[in-house]
Amino acid sequence: MKQKFTTGMLFISAILLGAFIWFVERNSEDSRLQEVRTQKIFAAYPAEISWIHMEREGVTIECVRTAGIWRMTIPVDAPVNSAVVEKMIAGMANVERGELITAKTMKERSLTPADYGFEEPRAKITFRNNRGTFTWLIGRDAPLGDDLYVMASGNQNIISAPQTLLNLIPKDPAWIRDRTLFKNTAASVRGIDLRRTGGFIQLRQTEENRWIIQQPFTGSADYLQVHQLIDHAVAATIRDFILDEPTDLTVYGLEDPETELSLIDQNEHPQSLLIGKPLAEKPETRYAKWADSPSVFTVASDWATAFELDSSLLRSRQIVDAQLPRISKVSITSGDGQIDLLRTNNLWKIKRPTLWDAEPKSVQTLLETLTAGTVAEFIDAPTAAQTDKIKNPQWTVEITAGNRTRTLRIHRTDTKDQLIIQRDDESSFCITEKTLFKKQFADPLFFRSRTLLEINPPQIKSIELQKADKSFRVEKEEDRFITQDRTQSPAADTLSELTAQLIKLRTDEFVAFNPESLETYGLETPEAQLTVTLNSTNTLGQVILFGKPAEGGRYAMLRGQPVVFVLPKKTAEILTRELTQPVEEQPTENERP
Template sequence: MKNTRTTFLLFCLAAASAAFIWRFEWAPGEPSGGMPGAAGALVSLDPDTVDYLGIQHGGAFIECRRDSKEWEMVRPVSARADSTKIYKIISELERLPRGLPITADERRARSLSLKDYGLDRPRAAVVVRDRTGRRLIRFGGESPLKDAVYVRLDADGDVWATSTNLPGQLPSEAADLRDRRLLRGDPASVNRLEFKRSDGPVNLLSRSAGEWIFQKPVIARADEAKVTQIIRRLFTLEIQRFVSETMSDPVTYGIGADEAALQATIWLDGSAGGETVLFGNALKDDPALMYASVKGASSVYAVPGDLLGALGARFTNLRGKRLYFMDEQSVRHVRIADDKRVLSLALSTNGWRISEPVKLNADDRLVRGMIAGLNRLEIERFVDGAFTNAAAAARASGSITLSSALPAASEPGAPVPAASAFTGAERSLSWRRNGGVTLACFNDDSQCFEIAGGQQDLFLPEPLLYRDRTVLALDPSAVCRIRIAWDGGVQAVERDAGSGAWMSAGPGRVAANEPAVDAVLGLVSYLKAVRFELSGSAGPEAFGLPEGCLSLTLGLTGEEGIQKTLVFGDLAGRSEVYAAVQGQDSVFVLELSALELLLNDLGR
C-alpha cells in the first residue's frame, strides 16, 4: 500500500510539471520574448515592465501578477505577494550569465539526453513576462564540478550552463512568497486612526495641520511620538503563520466584531475608506502569538501577541501635554470672561472685530496669535479623579470659549449673545487661579489639569490687547493745517486755498518746508502704535499726559472732521514714547522716531 501511495504522488508531481511546461511552452496566443539575451546575459529581460511571474518548485505551482506597483499572488491562493522577494528573483534572472550552448546535435554525438542534464524533469521552472513577451526558464542539474547549473530556455533545444544559486532560492510553497506585512502602505500617509479595546471606548484620531488630534472619546491633542509609534508598529507587524484561508467562524479565533480583543482601523491619503484589522485569541500551541484578520477577508494569521500591549494603550496615556480647542482656521468667535469683565471678538468679512465691551476693529495678527496660543497652552499635569469642588470652582472664576460659528443672526450693533446662543462647534475652558497655578477643565471633558504659567495674558478679557494698532489713518489731502506746539514754542503751516501750496501761518506768509510737511502727512496717514498701555487704575497723568511735552494738531476738511490732536507724553524706554489722541481714553506707545520727525522745522 505504501509503495502504491508513493507511486501515485510521484505521478501527480510529474503530471503537474508536464502541465506547467505545456502551459508556458506550447500554449498558444502568447509570443516568446526571444532567447537568449544580449551578449553576456542569458535572458533578455526588461525588469521594469515585468507583470507576471510563475514558479514551479518543490511540488508547488505559484503564480503572481503585478497591479500597478504591487504584486498579487493569484495561485494557489489569492493573496498579497512579497514584492521585494519577487523583484529579487527578477533581478537574479536578469543577471544570469550566458555560457556556451550545448546543442541537440552535440548531445546526440555524445549519446547524451536531457535527462543527463536534469532537464527531463526540471527541478524548477520560472515563467516571466515583460513588455516583449514571456520567457520560460527551466533549471536542471549541476555540472560535475558544481560550478554551473544547466538551463533550458523556452522551446529551444539547446542546453546552457550558467552560474547561479537561484534554484535554491526559489519558494517551494506559497507561504514563502506571500507578503508577511499585515498592512500595506506608507505609514506617513495615514491621516486617520481608530482603535478600540474590547474593554474600552473607541479612540479616534485624525491628522489636522500636521498634528494628531483625538476626536473620541474627547477632543484633545495627542502625544505625537506615541501615536507615530503605534502606526509604525502596525505597519511593521509581520505575519508569523498563515493559519487559514477559509475562515468560516471568526468567533473560533476570537476575531468577531464583538469578541476581538482589539480592533484597529487606518485611513490613508487618497483612499476611499479605511482598512480594519481585528486581533483575537492567543494560539493554544504558542501563547506568544495571537490570531488576526483583515475585516472583510477570509484569511486568518498569527501575529506577535505583544502587539496588544503596544496598541492597547489607554487614552490617558496617549493624550498630549498641550491644550487643543479646535482647528484654528475654523474659529469664528472668541469669548474671554472673568468674574467682572467679558471680551468678545467675532470674525467678519473685513477681519476680526471687538464687539464687547466696546466696538473696535481688532488686529488680525494679534487675534490669530491669541487663538494659536490658547490652542497650545502647556499642561503642567493632569489632576487625577473626577471633578471635585475645586473643579467646580474653576468654572465660576473665568472661562474662554472658541466657536467655529458666529453668534446667531443679529442686527448690526446688537449686543453679543451669551455663549449658549452660538451654533456649530464650540468648546469652553473654565479656569481658576490658585496662587501661581491655573486649574482648568473643558466643558466636554471630565479631566481636570493644571496649566503652566507664562501666558496669563491669554486669560485677560482686555480689549486693548487685541484692538487694531492703527491710531491715525488720515487722508493727506484732507489735512489743511498743521500745528506743532511744545513748551515755549509753536509752529504752524496751512494749505493755500488757491494754489494748494503749503505756507507758514500768520502774518508774513512764506513757503513752507515741503519735505518736512510731507513727512508729517506721511506719519498721520498710517500711524500704528507699538502697543496700547493697560493703565489699570492709573490716569493719563502717570504717562505725562494729557498736557504732554509736545502736541500735533491737524486741521481737517470734509468727512475727516474739524481737527485731530496727537499728544506726546513721557518716554516709555530708550526708544519709545507714550502718546494719546486728544478726546480718547486710550494711552498707547509709539516709536520715538515719530516724535523726532516732528522736531523738524516746517518753515524754510
Template sequence: MRFFKKTIFWVIIMAVIGGLFYLMDRQVEEKKTLEEEKKKVFPFEPQDVNEFQIIRGGENILLRKEGDDWFMESPFRAVGDKNTVQKLLEGVVKAKIDGILFENQPVDKLREMGITDSPTSLTLHLRTSSRILKTIVFGDRNPGMNLGFAILKDDPRIFRLTADIKAEADKTVFDLRDKAVMNFQPLKSKGFEIKWNGGETITVDHPSEGKWHITRPAKGIANPNKITEILYKIKESRIKAFIDEEPKDLSPYGLSNPRLKISIIDEHGKKIELLVGEKEKKQRGLFAKREDAKNVFLLEEDFILPIPKSSAELEETRNAGQK
C-alpha cells in the same frame, strides 16, 4: 588656388576616413548587440509576463497577474508579494546564456547535470500577455558552484547560466505571499481605533492633514508625531509565519476573544481590522488574523509593544507656559 584645391582634397579624404571609421564602429556595435541578443534566454521582457508556475518535486506554485497585482492560485488563493515577484522575473527573464555545453540533450547528460530524475531539479513556466509560453528547467551547479545547468523545453541544447538565476526562481509559497500585516497609507488614513480586551478603547479621527483628534474615551488633541510613528510601525510590520489557512476554531489561538483589536479607516473609508490573540511560545510570536480573512498567521512577539494602552500616551503635551 593650388593651395585651396589641396585643402579641399584633404578635407574630402578626412571626411571619407571619418565616415569609414564611423561605419566600422557602427558595425562593431551592431555585432555586439546581435551577439547579446543571441545570449538572451527569453524573447520577452519581465513586464510582459502575466503568469508563472514553479514546479519543484511534488510542489506546484502558480501565480497570475490581475491588473497591477499578483495573486497566488495554487496551492491556494492568496495575495502575492509584488516585490518578490518582480525580483524573480527580473532575475530570470533577463538571464543570458553563459555557454552552450551540448547542441543536443543526451539522456545520460541530463541526469548527470541534475536536469531530469533529480530532486533538485526546478521547472519554471512563464506565460506572457500575448500567450507566449516558455519553460526552463534548472539542474545542478557546476563544481565551482558559480554556474548552473539548464534547458529550454523548445530548444535542443543544454546550456550554462550563472547559478544565481536558479536561486532567483527557487522561491517558496512563503516567499511569494504578501506578508504585509495591514495594507494602508498612514498619512491618508481617516482614523483608527485600538481596543484592548479588558482595557481602554481609543478612537482617533484624522479630519485634516496633520490634525489627529482623540474622540474616545475622552476628547483631546493627539500628537501627530506619536500617531505617525505608531501607524508606520503597524504598516511596516511583516507576518512571521502562516499558521492555519482554514481554522475551524479560533479559540486555540486566542482569537475568538482577542487581546487586542486594531481598526483602521483607509483613505477610501474602508475599515481594515486586525485581531491579535495568544502568544505562540515555540516560535516566539503572537497569533493574529485579519477580520476579512480566514487564515491565522504569526506576528513578531514585540508587535504590541508600541501600541498605546491609554489615550494619555497619544495626547499632545503642553509646555509649561501654555494654557
C-alpha cells in the same frame, strides 16, 4: 558582352549593399539587444513577462502581474513583494547560456535527456509574455564545474547554465510574499479603532486635519501622539506565515483576540488586524491574522504591546491647539461686555467695544498665554456644580485660526487658584492654572494701542493752550510759528519740544473707559486744554484735556474719546508750557549809549 558586364555589376552592388546594411544594423541598439538576448538562457525581456509558474521540490508557485503589480495565485491568493519578484525575474533573464548539447550530440554519445536529470527535473519554470508561453526544465548539476543543465520544453537540445539559476526559484512561497502588515501609508489613515482588554479607543481625523478622540471619552487628541501610534502601526512587518487555510482559531488565541487594530483610510475602508496570544516556544512573537482572511502569521510581541497604552496619553493637553501665527481673530465675552480683536494685513485692530488700533505686545501676551496653557486634570464626570459654572462662565473666549473657531468657557474653581474650562462642546471639562486667563484680558483698554496721537509737524496749522484763565496761541506761516499778539513772540524752544512730543504721543497707562464721572480725574473742568489744528487732513484737529496730577504723571484725555489715561510727568509738563513769551522792549534813541 556589355549586358553580362551590367548584370555582374548589379549582382556585386546588391552584395555590397547587403553587407553595408548588416554592418550598420549589427551595431544598432535593437541588434545589440537581440544579440544579448540570444546569449541568455530565457531570451526574454523581464518587462514583457505577465505570468510566471515555478515548481521546485514539490512546491508550486504561480504569480500574475496586473497593472504593474504582482500577486500570488498559487498556492494561495496573496500579495507578494513586487520588487522581489521583479528582481527574481531579472536574475533569470540575465542567466547566460553555456555549452549547447544537441540531440545529435547525445545520440552520438548514446545519452538521453534522462542522463542529464530530465526524467525527474529538479525544477520547472514557465512564463508568459506577449509572444507566448515558454517552459524550461532544470536537471542535475554538471559533473565538472559550477553548472547545471537546462532544457526547453518541446526541445531536445540541452544547455548548461550556472548553478545559481536554481537559487532564483523559491522553495517556499514565503520567500516572495509581501510581509507588509498594513497597506495604508501613514498619510492615508483617517481613523483608528483599537479594541483590547484595556478598553476601546476610537480616533478620527476631522476635515480640518485635527484628530479627536471619540472613545472612551470625547475631546481633542494629541496630534504627535496619534501620529506616533500610526507610524508604529504601519511600520510593522509579518515575521512568519503559519498557514493559509481556515482553521480553529482558538489554538492561536484569535477566536477572541486580545487586540483588534483597525486603520481606516480616506475612503472609510478599514483594514483590521487581529492579534492573539504569544507563541509558547517563541514568546517574542504573537499570532495574528486579518479579519477578512483565513491566513495566520506572526508579529513581534514588542510591537503588539505598544497598543496596550493608556488612552489618556492620546488626549491633547493643550488648551488651545491652534498655531499662534495662524490666529486671526479673538473674541472675549465677560458679562455684557465683549472685546473683538481682528488681524488684517498682519496688524491687529480692536473692533469692539469701539474701533481702536491694538497694542501688538498686549495681543501677543494674550495669544502666547492661551496657546501655552496646558491641562492639569481632566474631568470626565463633572459634578452638577461644575456643570453650572460652565453653563454660566465668567469668560467666553473664541479663537479663530484658519477656518476653525475654538471656544473656551472659563470659570474660576471654588478654590480660586485654578480655572475650570470647557473646550468647544466637549463632554469632559479640564482644570488649568489661573494664569491662563488674566483679569486684564477682559479689559478692552489692555489691548488699546498706547499711541494716542501721531501728528506730523508740517501738518500743524495752529496750536492753542488754555490754562489758569490764560490763553496762548500760535499759527503756522511759511513753516514758522507766529503770533497775532504784538506783545508776544513764539517760544521757539517750547514749540520745538511740544511738536516733537506730538509726533508720537504715548501713554504708559489707561485708567478708565466710559467713566461714570470725570470729576475723579479732574477732567470735569480741565486744568488745561491744548488744541492742535491741522490742515490738509481728514482730521481737523485734536484737543488734549489735562486733569489732576496722578502717580507718575497727570490724568488726561482726548476730547471726543471717553478714555482716561495718564501722561508721563515730563510729557505733561512740556505740553502745558506757555507757547509765547513777551517781546523784549527795544531801547529809545536817548537810551542808547
